[in-house]
Amino acid sequence: MIYVDLAIKITICFAFALVAFKLKVLDGGGTISAVIIGAVIIFTEGLRWFFLLLIFLAIGAGATKYRYSFKRKRLRERALRKAMNVIANGLVPASLAFFSFTLEQDFSIPFVASISVALADTFASEIGVLSDNAYLITNFKKVEPGVNGAISLLGEGVAFLGALIISLSAYFLLEITMHEMILCIALGLLGCHIDSLLGATFQGKGKGSIVAEDTVLTNSDVNLISIAIVTLLAFIIIIL
Numbered sequence: 001m002i003y004v005d006l007a008i009k010i011t012i013c014f015a016f017a018l019v020a021f022k023l024k025v026l027d028g029g030g031t032i033s034a035v036i037i038g039a040v041i042i043f044t045e046g047l048r049w050f051f052l053l054l055i056f057l058a059i060g061a062g063a064t065k066y067r068y069s070f071k072r073k074r075l076r077e078r079a080l081r082k083a084m085n086v087i088a089n090g091l092v093p094a095s096l097a098f099f100s101f102t103l104e105q106d107f108s109i110p111f112v113a114s115i116s117v118a119l120a121d122t123f124a125s126e127i128g129v130l131s132d133n134a135y136l137i138t139n140f141k142k143v144e145p146g147v148n149g150a151i152s153l154l155g156e157g158v159a160f161l162g163a164l165i166i167s168l169s170a171y172f173l174l175e176i177t178m179h180e181m182i183l184c185i186a187l188g189l190l191g192c193h194i195d196s197l198l199g200a201t202f203q204g205k206g207k208g209s210i211v212a213e214d215t216v217l218t219n220s221d222v223n224l225i226s227i228a229i230v231t232l233l234a235f236i237i238i239i240l
Helices: 002-022 028-044 047-065 068-075 083-102 108-126 153-173 178-202 219-239
Strands: 134-136
Touching: 002 028, 002 047, 028 047, 028 083, 047 083, 047 108, 047 153, 083 108, 083 219, 108 153, 108 178, 108 219, 153 178, 178 219
Parallel strands: none
Antiparallel strands: none
């Protein structure tokens, strides 16, 4: 049975890599990074944790591909998700799975919260950018859609939807409680706004992944920091 289980997990990892590469959602480095992150999760905490990550990757990929040509014109740049972007979104969840397994502690809530942030932010950036009415989160002045730190009503709505999808999936997959599900939704939304705030203040005035002269943090840095902050908050809340 051990060998069968091992074979199933390896097959799932390779199948995931093949599908991601064939759909051209990730470039080569991004695909390899995603497989490594997925393998860490599936070989430590198992299929249920991995499926939650898979839900994020699949739905996030759909959001990325949605009206791709239009978004490429609006942002003036639209590359495939690269290794650093995948690592920024997956490093914290993979680390949580690893330490949850090795320390024999239940880190499921911080894990769910970290992925909730990731999908909320993905929806906000990939679908929210379609809105014609965007406002800078720091002063609420109207700006061009896609500017770092811009928010919109559409973006807020889909960010909530992203956090809801992950948290509701965790309710069934990881059997978290209703209160924990609501907490993860709230943390996902909070993380998305932290991401926007960091983008407005430290990422510069460029659009999307374009690096402006005043850039302090890259898009991947902002993603990683916002996810890490929310994960820390999740730990504090569950401890208290």
